[in-house]
Amino acid sequence: MEFSIKPAIALYDSLKGFVEAKALGEGDLIVTNEYVLSPQLGGEAAPCDVLYQEKYGQGEPSDEMVDAILGDIKGKQYKRIVAIGGGTIIDVSKLLLFSDEYNVEALYEQGSALKRERELIVIPTTCGTGSEVTNISILEFKQKKTKMGLAIPQLYADEAALIPDMLNTLPYGVFATSSIDALVHAMESYVSPKATPFSRMFGKGAMEKILKGYQKMQDAGEAKLPDDMEDFLIASTMAGVAFGNAGCAAVHALAYPIGAMYHVPHGKANHMVFEATFNMYKELGADLSPAEEVLAEIFACQPEETWEKMFALLDFVLQRESLGSIGVDSDVAGEMAASVIQNQQRLLANNPLELTQEQIKIIYERCI
Template structure:
């Protein structure tokens, strides 16, 4: 049994306070979005070089996007990368730690043999990625029409810097999809064969914070951004610690082709296949009792009833869309299932029970309507 938390985790009152404490300046590169950084700076100028991700394309990160960024920073000799943003920003920034001579394909191929040459600090601005505490970077590979992950120790940040105030202007849709993503992180890692008492401790705490927060929203009958986002941010980081040790599984594996082909936000793609994937686990006899005990405690009901309670609650937070509504049909479901088997074995190894290509196709088909 093994368990680790690699980055230092620190909480700051504000971005300004972080910059002052870390003496951000010459030799630093902030990687972010303009709509994220500008409101925080106001009339002030950034104290160091800034790279805006949207200059290189919209949506989630791709191999083409990162290659263009690597080309632009070549020879700049930055000593520290400061990632301020969601999963796209963080996953890109992790790949900027190495020698400028590598492209993305080479980074993925050489992986564990590469030497990190820059310090990395991550400030998450959503409550879902968990990537601030993992050694994983996920990119869309355009030619493969799927997402793939690189997981090597060199991708761990040196510090995960949490600034809860930065989530106060998060659009509701981003909050909903990212927090659901964090919940899936916690649940998949909880039933992973790699789960330990330590990873489950973080996973359980994350599930409690997220689902209790959702219940409070439902009680108030308002699907809107909670006034206090600190619990959701901390829950996301806790879920990141959990899945960073025990892994994510089939929900994420099935979501990747959806995101790559239809450009659906990652958390939304997870939500589309979440219930159907866990239903398939149950049909095949997977032991889900560890997570059922947690859900039953949270919802104060039987284990079986807790599933309905949870998925009804998720539909309150974000109504689940069908795969059919975005254009998936049975032929595409079959093609995506083949892609999952070919490209996502890293994730499928963490399933609580093995899924065949046919069973994956059935999951997709059940989500079409």
């Protein structure tokens, strides 16, 4: 049994307080979005170099985006990378820690042989990825029409800096998709064969904070951004610790082709296939009782009632779209299932039981 928490985790009152505490300056590079950084600094100039991701394209990270960024920072003697953003920013920044000689393809080929040359501090601005505490970077590879992950110890941040105020201007849709992503992290890692008592401690804490937060929204009768985002930010980091140790599984594996082929945000793609994937687990006899016990406490119901209650709550938080509404048909479902089997074995290894290509296709078809 193994369990670890690699980055230091710190809470700061504000971004300005973080900048002062870390004495940012020459030799530091902030990687972020302009709309994120400018309001937080009150119009003041950053004390170090800044790279804005939107200059290289919109949406989730790709091999083309990262190669362009690597080309622009080549030869710069940066000692620290400060990633301020959501999953795209964090995944990109993790790939900027190495020698200038590599492009993305070479980084993925070198893997664990890579020698790290820079420090990394991550400040998440969403409540979903958990990437601030994981050693994984996920990219879309354009020609392969799928997403692939690089998971090596060198990708751990040196510090995860949590600043709740950074989340107060999130659009509701981003909050909903990112927090559902965090819930899936917690849930998949909880039923993973690699789960330990320690990973489950963090996963349970994340599930409780997220679902109880959703219940407060439902009790108020309005799906809107919560007034206090600190619990969701902490829950996302806790879920990151959980899946960083026990792994994500088929929900994420099935979501990746959806995101790559139809440019659906990752958390939204997870939501599309979450219920159907867990229904398939139940039909095939997977032992989901550990998760059911946690959900029964949260919803104050019998274990067999938990799934219906949870998915109904998620549909209140974010209206679920069908795969058919974005253009998926049975033929495409078959193509995506083949892609999952070919490219996502790293994730499928964490399923509570094995899924065949045909069973994965059936899951997709049930979501059409």
